[in-house]
Amino acid sequence: MADRLFAWSMSTCAFLVVLSLLWVLGDVVTEGLPHISWTFLFSAPENAGRAGGIAPILVSTFWILLIALVVALPIGLSVAVWLSEFAPVNSRFANNTGIVLDILAGVPSIVYGLFGNAFFSIYLGMGFSLLSGGLTLACMILPIFVRTCESGLRAVNNDWRRGALSLGMTKSAAIWHIILPGARPALVAGLILGLGRATAETAALLYTSGYVDRMPGSLLDSGRALSVHIYDLSMNVTGGDTAAYASALVLVILIMTLSILAQGMVDRWFKRRLVVS
Amino acid sequence: MNKRSQATYTDKTVPYTLGEIEQGAPCCIPEPVLRIQDLSVGYGNKTVLSRVSLDIHKGCITALIGPSGCGKTSFLSTLNRLTDHHEDARVSGHILFDGVDLLHDRVDTLKLRRRIGMIFQKPNPFPLSIWRNLDLPLKEHGVRERKVRQHKIEKALRDVGLWEEVSDRLDTSALSLSGGQQQRLCIARALVLEPEILLMDEPCSALDPLSSGVVEELIMRLSGRYTVVIVTHNLAQARRVANYAGFFWMTERVGTLVEFGQCQHLFETPTHELTAAYISGVRG
Numbered sequence: 001m002a003d004r005l006f007a008w009s010m011s012t013c014a015f016l017v018v019l020s021l022l023w024v025l026g027d028v029v030t031e032g033l034p035h036i037s038w039t040f041l042f043s044a045p046e047n048a049g050r051a052g053g054i055a056p057i058l059v060s061t062f063w064i065l066l067i068a069l070v071v072a073l074p075i076g077l078s079v080a081v082w083l084s085e086f087a088p089v090n091s092r093f094a095n096n097t098g099i100v101l102d103i104l105a106g107v108p109s110i111v112y113g114l115f116g117n118a119f120f121s122i123y124l125g126m127g128f129s130l131l132s133g134g135l136t137l138a139c140m141i142l143p144i145f146v147r148t149c150e151s152g153l154r155a156v157n158n159d160w161r162r163g164a165l166s167l168g169m170t171k172s173a174a175i176w177h178i179i180l181p182g183a184r185p186a187l188v189a190g191l192i193l194g195l196g197r198a199t200a201e202t203a204a205l206l207y208t209s210g211y212v213d214r215m216p217g218s219l220l221d222s223g224r225a226l227s228v229h230i231y232d233l234s235m236n237v238t239g240g241d242t243a244a245y246a247s248a249l250v251l252v253i254l255i256m257t258l259s260i261l262a263q264g265m266v267d268r269w270f271k272r273r274l275v276v277s
Numbered sequence: 278m279n280k281r282s283q284a285t286y287t288d289k290t291v292p293y294t295l296g297e298i299e300q301g302a303p304c305c306i307p308e309p310v311l312r313i314q315d316l317s318v319g320y321g322n323k324t325v326l327s328r329v330s331l332d333i334h335k336g337c338i339t340a341l342i343g344p345s346g347c348g349k350t351s352f353l354s355t356l357n358r359l360t361d362h363h364e365d366a367r368v369s370g371h372i373l374f375d376g377v378d379l380l381h382d383r384v385d386t387l388k389l390r391r392r393i394g395m396i397f398q399k400p401n402p403f404p405l406s407i408w409r410n411l412d413l414p415l416k417e418h419g420v421r422e423r424k425v426r427q428h429k430i431e432k433a434l435r436d437v438g439l440w441e442e443v444s445d446r447l448d449t450s451a452l453s454l455s456g457g458q459q460q461r462l463c464i465a466r467a468l469v470l471e472p473e474i475l476l477m478d479e480p481c482s483a484l485d486p487l488s489s490g491v492v493e494e495l496i497m498r499l500s501g502r503y504t505v506v507i508v509t510h511n512l513a514q515a516r517r518v519a520n521y522a523g524f525f526w527m528t529e530r531v532g533t534l535v536e537f538g539q540c541q542h543l544f545e546t547p548t549h550e551l552t553a554a555y556i557s558g559v560r561g
């Protein structure tokens with residue numbers, strides 16, 4: 001009896017969660033879908049975004065994300081590999097790095113925005129630019145990416161490490177050929193988590209890449225990311241609601257596509273390493 | 278060890294040919310390949326193995342027995358310098374291999390481990406295809422030509438009796454094999470590098486009796502061609518396969534080698550009463 005009550009309340013909770021998600025999604029789809037068209041995707045915003053489309057915004061979003069990924073991926077993976085494979089067990093430095101990463105992962109994104117503004121925009125003189133925004137996002141997603149990858153690497157079967165070493169393989173060969181592929185699910189999870197956070201980020205970008213909605217001419221131009229656009233339309237532009245909904249729908253689709261793409265790309269890359277000789 | 282012999286050791290490239298390995302010297306002429314002298318192992322400030330001295334003879338199977346925790350695995354790991362990867366491991370003493378102390382800092386451990394392979398208790402095939410499990414170590418040791426690798430891989434798989442079983446699915450994951458097949462694959466993976474010595478740490482204890490029997494038979498076939506050092510808790514198995522046997526025991530929480538000698542002597546006429554008690558107590 002108690003079991004059934006328990007199971008019942010659990011499944012009700014699960015049902016409520018799914019329901020609320022569907023509600024939000026349904027809301028975005030019903031309000032946004034009618035407004036989406038090729039012109040919306042491929043033309044510039046007019047009248048502060050009430051009319052026109054989001055082409056320059058998509059381009060800016062793309063560049064910001066690309067910069068964030070290109071910077072965060074190699075650095076994050078290196079740090080994760082160092083922490084799990086090379087750092088001495090009781091190294092104070094490694095432990096402190098871990099603690100600092102955990103703290104950084106919990107810092108609100110607006111703080112990253114202020115930091116990015118002070119450091120990239122002002123101190124390094126990048127101004128309000130895609131570069132500054134992308135680098136700020138890279139800083140923001142690094143901690144969670146590192147921690148996810150690191151725990152995935154640590155969970156890799158230790159027997160494989162000993163096996164590889166006892167075959168006279170170098171540690172780096174073992175990591176490259178066996179440990180990294182072995183940690184694939186965690187690496188994918190870290191990537192998707194980081195990508196999702198970066199794509200959805202608003203606060204950190206307000207202070208760094210700015211909200212100019214023109215088509216960016218270079219990485220040093222200011223550009224408006226999709227999430228900033230949605231924020232602006234819904235908070236500052238009266239009558240911008242339909243455009244905001246449509247943009248939100250595009251954002252949701254973008255995040256889902258990116259996740260699937262990331263998963264697929266990582267999988268394919270590792271599959272090749274796993275089977276083919 | 279003097280400097281000169283160090284240099285000759287590290288510079289030496291191993292002159293293998295497949296034909297040479299086939300024959301191998303029989304075990305009856307005792308010729309030590311590894312001379313272990315005064316070997317002690319500790320972790321942190323805790324000594325787990327104290328002052329072990331023994332000779333491992335060429336082409337013979339040497340079995341090491343003893344209760345849990347007396348340092349058998351630690352002993353094996355020093356022989357291929359796997360202890361290097363335990364940060365707090367301390368190893369002292371000498372292990373002469375080819376006239377050179379392999380514990381010396383300047384020994385190239387990668388080459389050493391190619392000559393002294395190791396098999397673990399739990400089969401640990403890599404999460405790669407069967408083929409790539411053997412291909413990867415060869416590539417890492419610079420065997421460039423695909424033809425040569427192919428030849429060596431097929432030979433190693435035949436040696437462990439896996440070729441017939443898996444030749445039609447070399448591209449499938451090694452993890453899809455049964456436990457016994459996995460362990461034989463691991464042995465093939467060590468053999469593909471054509472080592473001189475194989476260290477085996479309880480290679481059968483994670484297997485069912487049938488697979489265990491197959492692996493045991495394989496180990497016996499390896500003798501003569503390879504020098505085998507095997508740790509086992511199965512006394513009957515030690516008795517069946519080994520030419521030499523060593524008995525480890527813990528005295529005051531530190532492992533020591535109590536008795537070492539010809540397998541038959543150790544089991545039938547042990548000189549030490551601890552050995553006698555252990556052999557009769559844990560009936561094999």
Ligand SMILES: Nc1ncnc2c1ncn2[C@@H]1O[C@H](COP(=O)(O)OP(=O)(O)OP(=O)(O)O)[C@@H](O)[C@H]1O
Nearest residue numbers: 320321325343344345346347348349350351352363
């Ligand atoms: N990496 C390590 N760090 C610290 N102590 C260790 C380490 N590895 C082994 N030990 C300790 O060393 C002692 C000997 O361990 P070892 O694994 O060599 O014994 P064993 O004879 O192989 O035992 P078993 O028969 O159970 O495999 C044990 O007390 C163990 O706790």
Ligand SMILES: [Mg+2]
Nearest residue numbers: 349350351478
């Ligand atoms: Mg052991």
